Amino acid sequence: MELGSSSTSAAQDFHDIFGHVSLDESWKSRTGRGVNVAVIDSGIDTNHPLLQGKVVESVEAVAEHKRVLFAPSESGDSAGHGTACAGIISSIAPEAELYSIKVLGAGGAGDGQAFLAGLEYAIKRRIRLINLSLGTTKPQFFAPLHDLLDRAYQAGCIVVAAANNLPQPSFPSVFSSSLISVSKSEEADPFHFGFRYGEVIELTAPGVNVRTTWLNGGFRSLTGNSFACPHIVGIIALLLETYPTLTPFQVKSLLYSIARRNQES
Amino acid sequence: MTNPNLEEKLRTIIETVDVANALTEPLTTSIKNLLQLSAGSMKSEEASVIIRDGDDGDLRFLVAIGKVADQLLGMKIPSGKGIAGFVYSSGQPVAIADVGQESSFYAEVDKRTGYNTQTILATPLRHHGEIIGVLEYVNRVGEPPYDSFTPFEMDKAALFAEAIASLVNAYESAKLFRDLGEKMLADDNAGGGGGTSGFSEVREWLGNLRSTAEHREMIDLAVTVREIASRGAAERRLCREILEAVLKYSDSSNSLETSFLNY
Numbered sequence: 001m002e003l004g005s006s007s008t009s010a011a012q013d014f015h016d017i018f019g020h021v022s023l024d025e026s027w028k029s030r031t032g033r034g035v036n037v038a039v040i041d042s043g044i045d046t047n048h049p050l051l052q053g054k055v056v057e058s059v060e061a062v063a064e065h066k067r068v069l070f071a072p073s074e075s076g077d078s079a080g081h082g083t084a085c086a087g088i089i090s091s092i093a094p095e096a097e098l099y100s101i102k103v104l105g106a107g108g109a110g111d112g113q114a115f116l117a118g119l120e121y122a123i124k125r126r127i128r129l130i131n132l133s134l135g136t137t138k139p140q141f142f143a144p145l146h147d148l149l150d151r152a153y154q155a156g157c158i159v160v161a162a163a164n165n166l167p168q169p170s171f172p173s174v175f176s177s178s179l180i181s182v183s184k185s186e187e188a189d190p191f192h193f194g195f196r197y198g199e200v201i202e203l204t205a206p207g208v209n210v211r212t213t214w215l216n217g218g219f220r221s222l223t224g225n226s227f228a229c230p231h232i233v234g235i236i237a238l239l240l241e242t243y244p245t246l247t248p249f250q251v252k253s254l255l256y257s258i259a260r261r262n263q264e265s
Numbered sequence: 266m267t268n269p270n271l272e273e274k275l276r277t278i279i280e281t282v283d284v285a286n287a288l289t290e291p292l293t294t295s296i297k298n299l300l301q302l303s304a305g306s307m308k309s310e311e312a313s314v315i316i317r318d319g320d321d322g323d324l325r326f327l328v329a330i331g332k333v334a335d336q337l338l339g340m341k342i343p344s345g346k347g348i349a350g351f352v353y354s355s356g357q358p359v360a361i362a363d364v365g366q367e368s369s370f371y372a373e374v375d376k377r378t379g380y381n382t383q384t385i386l387a388t389p390l391r392h393h394g395e396i397i398g399v400l401e402y403v404n405r406v407g408e409p410p411y412d413s414f415t416p417f418e419m420d421k422a423a424l425f426a427e428a429i430a431s432l433v434n435a436y437e438s439a440k441l442f443r444d445l446g447e448k449m450l451a452d453d454n455a456g457g458g459g460g461t462s463g464f465s466e467v468r469e470w471l472g473n474l475r476s477t478a479e480h481r482e483m484i485d486l487a488v489t490v491r492e493i494a495s496r497g498a499a500e501r502r503l504c505r506e507i508l509e510a511v512l513k514y515s516d517s518s519n520s521l522e523t524s525f526l527n528y
Contacts, residue, residue: 042351079351081359104354105322105345134355137394164356184416208416209362221362223416226355 023257028191032093032237034244038122038130039089039230040115041082043075043102048213051086054094059121060102061114068117070101078105080215084222085133085230087213092190092234093241099127104134112136116144119159123152128240131233132161132179133226149178158236158248162229163201180236180252184208184228193232195259203255205231289443292436296328296429300400303425304330307418309402311380313337314390315349316398316433320478322354324399327433331403333378340374347374348387349399356396358388358423362413386414388422390430398433400426441484 036056046055060073077083086098103118115134122130130152136145152159159179184207185194194204207228214220236251246254296314304312311331318325322344329337342349348359364382375382382403390398400422405411414422493504 042345042355078345079347081351081355105350133357136356137391139394162357164358186416209413218365220365221413223360223362223414223419224358226357226359 023254027238027242030093030238030241032089032096032234032241035093035096035129035237035240036099036127037089037093037096037233037237038099038101038125038127039082039086040101040103040118040122040130040132040134041085042079042104043073043077043082044086044098044100045077045080045083045213045215045217046100047076048083048087048217050213051083051090051098054090054096055086055098055100058100058102061117063114068114070117070121073100073102075102077102077215080220081133081226083214084210084212084220084227085131087219088210088227088230089131089234089237091212092231093237096129096234096237099125112138112141116141116148119145119148119152123148123155123157126155126157128157129233129236130157130159131230132159133229135161135164137164146178153178153248156247158240158251160229160233160236162225164225178248180232180248180255182207182225182229182232184223184225190231190234192262193235193255193259194263195256197256202252203232203259204228205235207231289436289439292432292439293328296432296436297330299425299429299432300328301330303400303422303429304402306425307386307402307414307422308406309386309404310406311403313401313403314398314429314433315342315353315401316390316437317353317396322350324349324353327398327436333380336378337374340377348385349401352387352389352399353396356389356391358386358419360384360386360414360419381409383409384411384413386419386422388419388426390426390433392430392434397430397437400429438483442487445484445487 043060044051044055044058046052046058058073059070060075061068062071063069081104082100082102086100089096089098099122101118101122103114115136119130119132149159161179161181163181163183180203181201182203182205183201185204186208187193187204187206190206193206196202196204205228207225208223209221210223210227210231211219211221212227232255235255239251239254240246243250300312300314304310311329311333313329313331313334314327315324316327317323318341324342326337326340326342329335344350345354348361351357352359362384364385374380380403384404386402388400389396390400402414402422490504490508493500
């Protein structure tokens with residue numbers, strides 16, 4: 001096949017080389033055991049019947065002298081969103097160990113600052129897999145986020161971020177080289193996710209009317225890119241249990257390979 | 266107090282009151298009209314524009330349409346509460362098909378309004394990358410059970426949000442200048458005048474103003490320019506030259522700052 005210069009032919013070439021990576025199906029029957037997963041969000045309701053015993057640590061952002069620190073949290077989830085994401089991850093990887101890093105609704109620091117501090121906290125703690133269903137469009141956060149994502153990449157932390165579904169790009173979901181970014185699809189099977197090589201937001205996963213855990217022991221049907229993101233986190237937790245030493249780059253290659261196989265089937 | 270320029274004073278008062286009303290009222294009417302139009306297109310029964318209220322992430326209803334619109338107006342949403350709080354602080358649009366009554370925040374609002382929130386779509390209002398509020402659509406036209414909002418409608422809501430956000434930003438700026446005008450007028454009436462004494466009183470008012478840091482800075486700048494302008498022609502000329510230099514600098518640095526977005 002002749003090498004072309006357009007992105008379409010580049011994608012085709014990439015597929016020819018890496019699209020048929022041999023991977024057995026055993027990872028699909030894993031449970032995410034031993035994999036640490038941070039949920040940087042609105043907190044997690046640890047008393048939810050489906051989440052009891054799965055959240056090993058809960059911290060929340062506390063503003064102190066213009067700095068953001070993290071203290072043990074007992075305030076649970078203020079909005080329901082973090083609980084929803086935790087429920088989705090847990091539905092795919094029920095034995096993953098969840099770390100709740102509450103940066104929304106914790107009071108104190110404003111938009112962006114707490115979110116950055118939460119990401120930094122997770123990277124410093126070397127939490128292997130990070131669910132980031134948040135983003136910002138403020139240009140002033142571009143550089144610090146880029147720096148943090150590079151640090152995550154070098155530390156082997158795999159960051160999965162939701163696209164913002166809006167006309168303007170949001171950070172960090174557009175940093176396609178150093179993290180995995182996800183948008184919603186109407187697909188219902190979490191194992192049947194998609195990969196759009198050449199697009200800014202590469203992965204697609206279920207994100208329409210997703211039934212998951214909610215506040216006060218309840219359940220909700222939710223739509224949004226932020227519910228597609230934890231599906232991919234759950235999938236990666238299974239891969240990391242199966243192949244514990246995978247680097248962020250290798251994880252992305254595997255996702256691409258699996259998605260190609262999904263599309264062919 | 267005897268005022269030698271009573272006629273001029275009265276004219277200033279009338280002009281200020283007129284300007285105050287002219288600044289904000291047409292904007293809220295325009296926001297309401299656009300909201301009504303968008304709700305029709307979204308086949309939604311209730312819709313509201315919720316804006317930031319201070320720097321701590323609190324929100325308040327600015328404009329609402331539907332059966333309980335009047336009860337919602339002015340109602341506050343504490344930081345991070347409910348889906349509006351989440352959407353505001355995260356920037357992520359969210360739709361919930363079955364809000365239900367056990368959800369603490371909406372149960373509380375519904376209890377106060379007598380309404381029954383069943384399905385909801387919330388999307389952020391952004392202006393120049395800054396989240397300035399939330400646009401919400403609640404329930405459907407007709408009888409329950411209501412269809413959930415679709416991904417297509419989520420995209421459509423984002424487009425309406427872009428248009429409404431421009432109006433909300435204009436409203437916020439106009440409201441602050443209206444408040445500033447009223448404050449300066451009050452200072453004039455109290456004998457503060459335009460000199461240093463009035464200036465420090467306005468500064469104090471600014472310090473106590475419950476608005477966002479961005480708007481406080483904007484109005485602070487306006488007050489400073491007004492103060493400089495009152496000091497003489499040389500000060501006015503120097504001020505204009507400095508401000509023009511800042512504008513030129515801003516134009517050149519903005520073109521660099523945003524170049525990374527043009528991928």
